[in-house]
Amino acid sequence: MQSSSHAVVRPARNVRGSVSLPGDKSISHRYAMLAALADGPSRLENYSTGADCASTLGCLRSLGVNWGRGAGAGNVIAVQGTGLTFSTPSEPLDCGNSGSTIRMLSGILAGQEFSSEMVGDESLSRRPMERVIAPLTAMGAHIESHRGRPPLRIAGAELKAIQYKMPVASAQVKTSLLFAGLLAEGETIIHEPLRARDHGEVALRAFGAHVEQNGNEVRIRGGQRLKGIEAVVPGDISSAAFFLCAAALFPGSQLTVTNLLMNPTRARLLDILIQIGLRVSVTQLEELHGELVGTVQVEGGRLKGATIAGSDTAAVIDEIPVLAAIAPYTEQGIEVRDAKELRVKESNRITALATNLRRMGAQLEETEDGLKIPGGQSLHGAEIESFGDHRIAMAFSIAALRAKGETLIQGSECAAISYPAFFSTLEGLVER
Ligand code: S3P
DSSP: OOOOOEEEEOOOSEEEEEEEOOBOHHHHHHHHHHHHHSBSEEEEETOOOSHHHHHHHHHHHHTTOEEEEOSSSSOOEEEEOOTTOOOOOSSOEEOTTOHHHHHHHHHHHTTSSSEEEEEOOTTGGGSOOHHHHHHHHHTTOEEEEETTEEEEEEEOOOOBOOEEEOSSOOHHHHHHHHHHHHHSBSEEEEEOSSOOOOHHHHHHHHTTOOEEEETTEEEEETTOOOBOOEEEOOBOHHHHHHHHHHHHTSTTOEEEEEEEEOOTTTTHHHHHHHHHTOEEEEEEEEEETTEEEEEEEEEOOOOOEEEEOTHHHHHTTTTHHHHHHHGGGSSSEEEEOSOGGGGGSSSOHHHHHHHHHHHTTOOOEEETTEEEEOSSOOOBOOEEEOTTOHHHHHHHHHHGGGSBSOEEEETGGGGGGTOTTHHHHHHHHEEO
16 A cells, blocks of 8 residues: 555543444455355455455455445445356456455365466565465465465366365465365365464354364364354454553553454453453453354553563454554563564564664564563654554554654554554544
8 A cells, every 4th residue: 555644643541432333354355255155145244344345255256246335324245156167357357455365265265266366566566475376286286376476377177185284373274275175175174383363163054064173173074064144243342442552552451352353262361461451351241153242441550571482472463553653651560472473464564663662762672573572651743654554554653652642643544554544543532
């Protein structure tokens, strides 16, 4: 995304209020793809408002899938399933900025009868795709790339199941292989180094497929049919993370987030926030199509500090930008380790975080796979570069709330990749 607009964020006194968030990005992508593959219609309420999930819908339309937006509030998407077969697209599929779209859709396109091409924006065109190319090729697809990066040209084939040990923990890759496994002959067995988010497995079951889970191993049999569903997508916990961290910055803050995704593979964020010093309570837990949803109430207290490493790092990989952005305000600081994957996200997030924290006056150490950010620091407003990365733009809008003076977020429009209403919702929650 081009850095064309900017946002100015002024310091705040407190955070107070109640909010319900647009649907989770990870789940929205998966529901849209599975609804497109299913037999019959699906209705997806509270579908993500982010541009990434719109990229998925755009690709599906180019693949002959009929879908439309429902009338009224709630961002409803109605999808007419195709019964596992898409039609040949007449032009390259535009995945925009979305790694989830290109990687997960690859698994489906690998098992179709036609050839297709997927392209992305400048950021996506730099991201590694070998992680899906290698296993999908082993299943029988032919995939050409630009030295392991997009564009991807996929010649679909009759896929054969494989047993695959994933070298990198990645839910996008796991889901891509589960989708390919659904279209393959035989039983696909995927072994992940640690349990990444499991929305692919949960969503497949919601659409009627049988998926087995045993420790870090997931199995799916090819040839299963899917049935359409009516579902409400739970609020996006990675978007909520920005407001939860904003609340953490102010002792006595009070924030309620309703209808929030509480899937255990995503909710580790709450454990880390509790460790840092936020008081958290969860009520009204319920299960919707296999996904846990609840109301989260938080209250700011003393901000201690934390070390985020190992499986915790993988569990909060999308929330590390905002956790790092508030780290200088904690008493003991925050150290992030084992986060090399952050260097190949929408931007090199380790460098983006270090650069912008320094611009705000913070001392820190950038390591190969993380950051050591001492606590007890005060920051000043500065000109922040979003690097076209939505989570960097939003993370520094939160750091700005306790800085001295105004902060200018360059390229702030990229927040729309996951959360178009971010800035207006934030303004509604802060007190000045
Ligand atoms: C996602 C998985 C994560 C995450 C991304 C969304 C998903 O990426 O960073 O924002 O929906 O499966 P990896 O699969 O690369 O770990």
